Amino acid sequence: MIARRTQREVDILRQANQIVADTLVAMAEMIRPGITTFELDLAAEALIRQRGGVPAFLGYRGYPNATCISVDDVVVHGIPGDRRLADGEIVSMDVGVIYKGYHGDAAVSVPCREVSKEKRRLLDAADRALANGIAAARAGNYLEDISRAIEETCRAEGFSVVRAFVGHGIGTRLHEEPQIPNFVTGERGPRLRSGMVLAIEPMVNLGVADIRVLDDGWTAVTADGNPSAHFEHSVVVRDGEPDILSMTSKRVWGQLRTDVGRVCRKKRR
Ligand code: MF3
Numbered sequence: 001m002i003a004r005r006t007q008r009e010v011d012i013l014r015q016a017n018q019i020v021a022d023t024l025v026a027m028a029e030m031i032r033p034g035i036t037t038f039e040l041d042l043a044a045e046a047l048i049r050q051r052g053g054v055p056a057f058l059g060y061r062g063y064p065n066a067t068c069i070s071v072d073d074v075v076v077h078g079i080p081g082d083r084r085l086a087d088g089e090i091v092s093m094d095v096g097v098i099y100k101g102y103h104g105d106a107a108v109s110v111p112c113r114e115v116s117k118e119k120r121r122l123l124d125a126a127d128r129a130l131a132n133g134i135a136a137a138r139a140g141n142y143l144e145d146i147s148r149a150i151e152e153t154c155r156a157e158g159f160s161v162v163r164a165f166v167g168h169g170i171g172t173r174l175h176e177e178p179q180i181p182n183f184v185t186g187e188r189g190p191r192l193r194s195g196m197v198l199a200i201e202p203m204v205n206l207g208v209a210d211i212r213v214l215d216d217g218w219t220a221v222t223a224d225g226n227p228s229a230h231f232e233h234s235v236v237v238r239d240g241e242p243d244i245l246s247m248t249s250k251r252v253w254g255q256l257r258t259d260v261g262r263v264c265r266k267k268r269r
């Protein structure tokens with residue numbers, strides 16, 4: 001059973017996700033060569049708590065920090081620590097918040113200073129994959145329409161989609177039904193209905209799709225050492241355009257902001 005949220009619940013989910021979005025923007029603004037990922041995590045946790053939220057990842061299945069910060073060949077679940085960011089790296093930041101019993105979850109990948117043309121292309125493709133996935137999240141469509149939109153966008157650019165992790169429903173728990181693969185599985189999955197809340201999160205690799213998890217039990221890295229990018233928004237399915245709960249108009253994220261309105265308008269034509 002996939003939950004369908006009331007307007008009251010959506011209001012709270014939006015508040016949770018706005019704490020997430022503001023935290024991601026604040027972290028992105030701090031990014032510079034030499035800063036440690038732990039410094040970013042500390043600032044994020046302080047901001048989340050100051051806003052009345054609780055970091056959703058902290059203690060989740062034993063996860064040790066408030067955020068995940070995944071640099072370059074780290075795909076997801078990078079544990080903040082003493083690693084110092086360097087010019088030319090991709091910094092993927094993932095934040096989860098619990099607010100009044102409801103969850104927010106979003107992620108964004110940003111360059112530290114200037115990145116290579118190839119990495120720039122990877123970031124753009126992953127961002128566009130999320131935008132196209134979100135645009136497919138409308139009532140009447142099937143779950144697979146989201147998966148297909150994401151996979152096709154990445155394939156068209158010659159990049160590969162990670163298969164080991166998937167998106168998810170979100171609400172009173174961080175991970176709810178349904179699982180949302182970023183690739184076509186052959187099953188069309190459930191019909192999407194208004195009020196379903198989905199965390200859509202493509203992880204896109206420049207090289208092979210395979211990943212491996214380090215001995216810490218969390219850090220997922222690409223099998224071939226090539227860089228990876230990760231974008232995530234929490235959205236409400238509606239009859240028309242989906243409602244992106246974690247959307248922000250702030251500039252730092254705005255450089256790579258998922259312009260789903262544009263994607264939807266293009267589709268309608
Ligand atoms: N956005 C990721 C997810 O939804 C982050 C989970 S990190 C964890 O799965 F620590 F909470 F597992």
Ligand code: CO
Binds near residue numbers: 105106199232
């Ligand atoms: Co998520």
